[in-house]
Amino acid sequence: MATDRRSSWLKGVLDLLVLSCLTDGESYGYEIAKALDRSGLGEIKGGTLYPVLNRLEEAGLVEAEFRAAERGPGRRYYQLTEQGRAHLAAESGAWLTFHTAVRTMLQPGGTGP
Template sequence: MNQERRAQWLRGVLDLCVLALLSRGESYGYELSQALRAHGLGTVQGGTLYPVLLRLQRSGLLTAHWREGETGPARKYYRISPAGSAALRAAAIDWSAFAASVGAILSEEPKR
């Protein structure tokens, strides 16, 4: 896949993907980055991910707390808030409708 195109698409849905991952349980930045990669979204650098996490936290969609590491430094764990869960539900409905519309356009036969 074209990396520039992937990056452009990812900017539009990264908030939604992060909220969805955190709806499954709390996590920290590196773990989220690995989960995004495992789901086929490629490598999401910290310089991209951490501003998203901070913005979502400041808007009340996430909460965060520091936890001492068992074998390393403390990590900042993020958890979806009730407002984040509501936002995720609404955005998931919007995304499904949007993706279906794009899919319909892309699958139409070209006029000759």
């Protein structure tokens, strides 16, 4: 997939995907980036990921806590808030509805013009 195409598709859904990465518990940026990469979305660089995490924190959808490490630099851990869980549930449903409409249109015999 072309990088520019992937990038533009991700803009509309990256916040939701990051929230989804936190459903099983807290995580930090590098782990989130790796989970997104493993899922087939490709490498999400820190310059893209950390502004998303900051925006989600400012919106009250995630909470963050900095923890010093015994070795190496400390890490900022993120976890979903109750508001974040509710937002994820609502927006996941909306995204899946949208995805179904797009998929229908792209299939041979879809309802396109």
